[in-house]
Amino acid sequence: MYRATPKRHNNRIKQLFMAKGLTARDSGNIADHESSPVAGLYRIVLNCESKNAGAEQRRKITVGFPTD
Amino acid sequence: MLTRRMGLQTVGLMRILSIAYGQFPQVFKLYSRFQPGIGHLKVILEITPAGGFERARFLTVFRQLAEFFPTISQHSCCEEWETAPLYLEKEDGVSIKRVGEAADVAHLIEHVIVDMQVGLGGLHRCSGLTCGWKDPDNRFDLFVECANARVGLFASQFAVYLVSRILTKRKLSARNRFVLTLAAYMQANPSVNIDVPGLARALGWKKRDTEMALSRLREFGFFENGKDDEVREEEDV
Ligand SMILES: [Zn+2]
Numbered sequence: 001m002y003r004a005t006p007k008r009h010n011n012r013i014k015q016l017f018m019a020k021g022l023t024a025r026d027s028g029n030i031a032d033h034e035s036s037p038v039a040g041l042y043r044i045v046l047n048c049e050s051k052n053a054g055a056e057q058r059r060k061i062t063v064g065f066p067t068d
Numbered sequence: 069m070l071t072r073r074m075g076l077q078t079v080g081l082m083r084i085l086s087i088a089y090g091q092f093p094q095v096f097k098l099y100s101r102f103q104p105g106i107g108h109l110k111v112i113l114e115i116t117p118a119g120g121f122e123r124a125r126f127l128t129v130f131r132q133l134a135e136f137f138p139t140i141s142q143h144s145c146c147e148e149w150e151t152a153p154l155y156l157e158k159e160d161g162v163s164i165k166r167v168g169e170a171a172d173v174a175h176l177i178e179h180v181i182v183d184m185q186v187g188l189g190g191l192h193r194c195s196g197l198t199c200g201w202k203d204p205d206n207r208f209d210l211f212v213e214c215a216n217a218r219v220g221l222f223a224s225q226f227a228v229y230l231v232s233r234i235l236t237k238r239k240l241s242a243r244n245r246f247v248l249t250l251a252a253y254m255q256a257n258p259s260v261n262i263d264v265p266g267l268a269r270a271l272g273w274k275k276r277d278t279e280m281a282l283s284r285l286r287e288f289g290f291f292e293n294g295k296d297d298e299v300r301e302e303e304d305v
Contacts, residue, residue, distance in 0.1 A: 013090035
């Protein structure tokens with residue numbers, strides 16, 4: 001199970017990209033991961049899923065396709 | 069008009085505010101089918117202007133994307149929401165449902181990121197959520213299962229780029245396929261040297277196409293060091 005202590009919390013989230021000039025606070029409540037997403041924050045939630053793909057549906061490497 | 073600054077900070081109609089990767093336990097409250105132990109990307113996106121996204125435009129974008137990512141036609145979408153007080157239009161042959169607002173753009177991007185987690189990121193199955201903020205109403209959090217942060221970073225930025233290109237140019241250049249194919253090749257051959265002549269030879273491509281694809285991969289974070297790892301569920305001690 002997860003532990004929600006601040007120390008562990010920091011270890012669990014990696015910031016990969018932040019728009020220049022923005023702080024974590026500006027970009028929403030990203031710094032506050034334990035409360036995001038919170039109930040009531042969103043007006044719409046859409047859920048999506050890939051079908052079970054398996055190896056046979058992995059994209060094949062193709063070469064020599066035409067360019068425009 | 070396509071505006072690009074600082075990688076993909078701003079692309080045409082949309083702006084990536086941030087991309088993070090890790091465990092977001094709260095998302096399980098929003099969607100029960102997420103797989104335990106797999107990390108999530110959280111992409112915060114702003115779409116400008118917040119406004120209508122009419123049917124013809126939605127279908128144009130979907131069909132262009134489905135040419136690039138044929139497996140998105142097999143995705144399931146909003147299945148738990150059939151009776152929700154939310155208008156979802158189902159179109160024959162279109163796997164992604166339309167809401168008729170800016171959320172549609174974010175939603176299409178989320179499906180592309182989902183698809184790339186299966187095609188490139190090593191997941192057999194992948195789920196995602198598009199969450200539209202109340203305020204500001206043009207801001208969206210996308211949560212997508214992800215097993216590799218570096219691939220997730222690339223997929224997020226490439227997906228935003230592709231959708232933006234369709235919205236601004238109406239048609240995706242076939243050259244973008246080089247980018248996707250090279251990404252798949254690099255994932256399948258992780259120890260291959262990143263040099264243009266060698267890759268061009270291996271793939272049977274022209275050097276300038278190889279160079280273009282490599283530079284896009286770089287731009288979209290595909291080679292970011294230190295991000296090629298998984299976030300594992302931690303155990304109570
Ligand atoms: Zn969907």
